[in-house]
Amino acid sequence: MEVKIGIQQAARELVVETDAEADTVEKQVAAALEDGSALALTDTKGRRILVPGAKIAYVEIGGGVAGHVGFLRS
Template sequence: MEVKIGVQNASRELSVETEDQPEAVLAQLEQSLKDESVFSLTDAKGRTVAVPAEKVAYLYFTADSGRPVGFGAAAVTA
């Protein structure tokens, strides 16, 4: 799943591919906000993105459905 992180006063959003479920990511952000600490996510390759929790403007979750390949869904009937 891809998580896009909007950061206050930043023109671009951060994009992280993660194995975590949306509920787990939201719980982690909520805990970081309570603790007034840094919100961090680690991607599938082990890279970590960290943002001060109070600067997170939004999280946007997208499902990784893959790209369609080929010329469409051609049904073969026999």
């Protein structure tokens, strides 16, 4: 699942592809916004991304993998 995070005073948004469920990500975002703690997400390659909750402008949860190229095996 794709998660787009807009960060205050940053020209570009942060795009993270994660295996986490939408409900889980939403709860993590809500907690970070509520108390200003860091939003911690793990991407599909196992990297950990931390975003300060006080600097989050918006979060878009959902969507697929943009530009994913592959072949189907039958």
